[in-house]
Amino acid sequence: MPDNFGSYILPLMVVGIVLFGLIKRVKVFDCFMSGARKGLHTVYELLPSITGLVVAVTMLKESGAMDIVSSLFHPVTALFGVPEEITPMALLSPISGGGSLTLFESVLKTHGPDSFVGQVASVVMGSTDTTLYAVTVYYSAIGIKNTRHTLAAGLTADFLSLVLSAFFVRLTV
Amino acid sequence: MMNYVFPVMLIISFISAVATGRIDALSAGVIDGAESAVQLLLRLVSMLCLWGGVMEIAEESGMTKVFSRLMSPVVGMIFPKLRKEKYALEAISMNITANVLGLGNAATPLGLEAMRRLQDINSNKTVASNEMVVFVVMNTAAMHIIPTTVATLRGQYGSESPMQIMPAAFLTSFCALAAAIAVAKIGNRINSKKPADKRGEGYAR
Incomplete structure (x- = not known):
């Protein structure tokens, strides 16, 4: 596997799809434009909810509330052998992708990527996504107001990733 | 759902900012948040247009x-x-x-x-x-x-x-x-x- 293997995926996918379209005699650029226009419309639908969400998340981060919440979580995560240092990052990851990435980098800087703390942090970051953001974006684009148990199920998965990460790092590294 | 999540997030932020003396940071955060929402969306605009277009080709060609x-x-x-x-x-x-x-x-x-x-x-x-x-x-x-x-x-x-x-x-x-x-x-x-x-x-x- 070449070092920049990851860099091949994206161009190959775009070029491959266009080539396939050419073979099937599709008017590729006309098609592209009509699809891109739909994308523009989606953005218009998303702006209000994204603004509300990002403002709320930024306020939560700036107010220091995350530190208080993470100190409440320590006893629980400690039960599963999760190092205390990564709780703030793990708690931020369901609500803010950029915020948790910043905390992840500071964990790598202070503890080093190959320490136990650094490895557990890497696994947590590699196995979760920004739950609240995905729920908001996916549902607001189509006008769903009642999301039922989506958020609960998504957060359960995030919590499970956190407690399993330490276990699997001990097992495989 | 968001009718509850949104206000709870704001109220918790305000109380904890007052309690921990970070009201200045919170004040800046309100404006920064709105700005970074638009930045986030700008990044999304390019992706939505690009992949919307590519997807349309994949669709039309039967891929x-x-x-x-x-x-x-x-x-x-x-x-x-x-x-x-x-x-x-x-x-x-x-x-x-x-x-x-x-x-x-x-x-x-x-x-x-x-x-x-x-x-x-x-x-x-x-x-x-x-x-x-x-x-x-x-x-x-x-x-x-x-x-x-x-x-x-x-x-x-x-x-x-x-x-x-x-x-x-x-x-x-x-x-x-x-x-x-x-x-x-x-x-x-x-x-x-x-x-x-x-x-x-x-x-x-």
């Missing part, structure tokens, strides 16, 4: 049908009720493919297209259908095989072997994803969809 057929054993197992809804299944397959390949930027536009198609066959347009819940929950968990962002950052901070965490990350993602789908499906049984349900109305549009 999505090929993908959908290849993935139908797995996708059909997760969404048994959609076996006959080929149009929705195609978009779901494309979204899962992009996720597995680690193309997060492409996965979102493709996922939104899948949501639109699920909405077409949804009986109540303001309440999430069972399939939507499972699909969104899958997208809140990580489905990629190679955690590229994490590996890159590990390399930058001087890791001896940036990919060392791959097996653990894969096992963790897989368990979390399986659990997420299971919880969503159990929830679908317990909290079955009621047409007149008004909870969470308003904000999450």
Whole structure:
């Protein structure tokens, strides 16, 4: 596997799809434009909810509330052998992708990527996504107001990733 | 849902900022938040247009049908009720493919297209259908095989072997994803969809 293997995926996918379209005699650029226009419309639908969400998340981060919440979580995560240092990052990851990435980098800087703390942090970051953001974006684009148990199920998965990460790092590294 | 999440987040922020003396930071955060929302969306505009266009070509040429057929054993197992809804299944397959390949930027536009198609066959347009819940929950968990962002950052901070965490990350993602789908499906049984349900109305549009 070449070092920049990851860099091949994206161009190959775009070029491959266009080539396939050419073979099937599709008017590729006309098609592209009509699809891109739909994308523009989606953005218009998303702006209000994204603004509300990002403002709320930024306020939560700036107010220091995350530190208080993470100190409440320590006893629980400690039960599963999760190092205390990564709780703030793990708690931020369901609500803010950029915020948790910043905390992840500071964990790598202070503890080093190959320490136990650094490895557990890497696994947590590699196995979760920004739950609240995905729920908001996916549902607001189509006008769903009642999301039922989506958020609960998504957060359960995030919590499970956190407690399993330490276990699997001990097992495989 | 967001009618409760949104105010709770704001109220907690205010109380804790006052208690910890960070009201100045909070004040700046209100404005910064609105600005970074637009920045986030600008990044999304480019991706939505690019992948909306590419997806349209894949659609027109019949490529999505090929993908959908290849993935139908797995996708059909997760969404048994959609076996006959080929149009929705195609978009779901494309979204899962992009996720597995680690193309997060492409996965979102493709996922939104899948949501639109699920909405077409949804009986109540303001309440999430069972399939939507499972699909969104899958997208809140990580489905990629190679955690590229994490590996890159590990390399930058001087890791001896940036990919060392791959097996653990894969096992963790897989368990979390399986659990997420299971919880969503159990929830679908317990909290079955009621047409007149008004909870969470308003904000999450």
